[in-house]
Amino acid sequence: MSTSTTQRGRRLPAGRKAALAAYVAENGQVTVADLAEHFSVSIDTVRRDLDQLHREGALVRTHGGAVSTIEGGLRDRGLDVRLRVQVEEKEKIARLAAEMVDDGAVIMLNAGTTALAVARALRGHRDLTIATNNLRIPAEIAPTAFRDLYLFGGAVRTITQATTGPVAFTMSAGGPEVDIRSDLAFVAVGAIDASGYSTSNLGDATMMAEMMERAERTVILADSSKLGRRLFAQVTPLEGADYLITDAPPPGDLAAALAAANVTVLTP
Known part of the structure; x- marks a missing residue:
């Protein structure tokens, strides 16, 4: 296991969620599977993190993933993305x-x-x-x-x-x-x-x-x-x-x- 993977696995949940929110903001739109692989955690863990971040307004939960709310947010995203939100x-x-x-x-x-x-x-x-x-x-x-x-x-x-x-x-x-x-x-x-x-x-x-x-x-x-x-x-x-x-x-x-x-x- 690489050093970076070990560090990700040991990251505290609060730190992981902050990093997850930043990752979504950087990429604009992500899937649960992508996040699970990137952060080396389970699908269920990612879903729980996304649900909490959505409640906190840090991102917008979609079916199968999430989209960013910053840099124009959903108002500048196409209808195909909006149709999967909320x-x-x-x-x-x-x-x-x-x-x-x-x-x-x-x-x-x-x-x-x-x-x-x-x-x-x-x-x-x-x-x-x-x-x-x-x-x-x-x-x-x-x-x-x-x-x-x-x-x-x-x-x-x-x-x-x-x-x-x-x-x-x-x-x-x-x-x-x-x-x-x-x-x-x-x-x-x-x-x-x-x-x-x-x-x-x-x-x-x-x-x-x-x-x-x-x-x-x-x-x-x-x-x-x-x-x-x-x-x-x-x-x-x-x-x-x-x-x-x-x-x-x-x-x-x-x-x-x-x-x-x-x-x-x-x-x-």
Whole structure:
């Protein structure tokens, strides 16, 4: 056994976890098998370490591994990576969101993998009118769930597979803008703190804010890894939404701020 391997094997768990977090940050995305081999520990040990580091916010746990939360974090990673992150949590959020939708309702959905989960959770609904900038939703939602499905135009962001730009439709090229309204806007955001809801892209923030302005009620979607964080572009202050659906209760200071803003928090 080499000296380096012996030192790794004798490293205290706290030291190993710190080194593991640094390794994930350096590589961006890793698998459990890679980590077990690199640190000469068992698969079960790596999984326990990853679970704890995820709870501490040092990384984001995925099925089969982990991804880094620094240097842009998940907001700059492709949709294929995001689809493997917080999968179970997003499904729980999606089921709660779907319960809020009545058959025949008009809803808006923005980009993001949580919104995709909501689209899939609507498979039992009927006669919905859906407007979205999410280019994946037409392929994800059950054809029996909707009567009409509209896609907002604009510049395409390939990393999110969505359009960004104004929330607007016209009857014909160059014609006047049609005023649109919805019963519910489901808006998946990148971060939430006491100052409000935020995302990493200015164009996305503008589109989210417009969706919220055109809805009777706004439902923010965010898994617990996004709570207590802030990103580049603010979408709206906390009071701009009616509901927050997340997978775990927010921490005390954020919970107090949400309550003061009259935001109803829904968790599984």
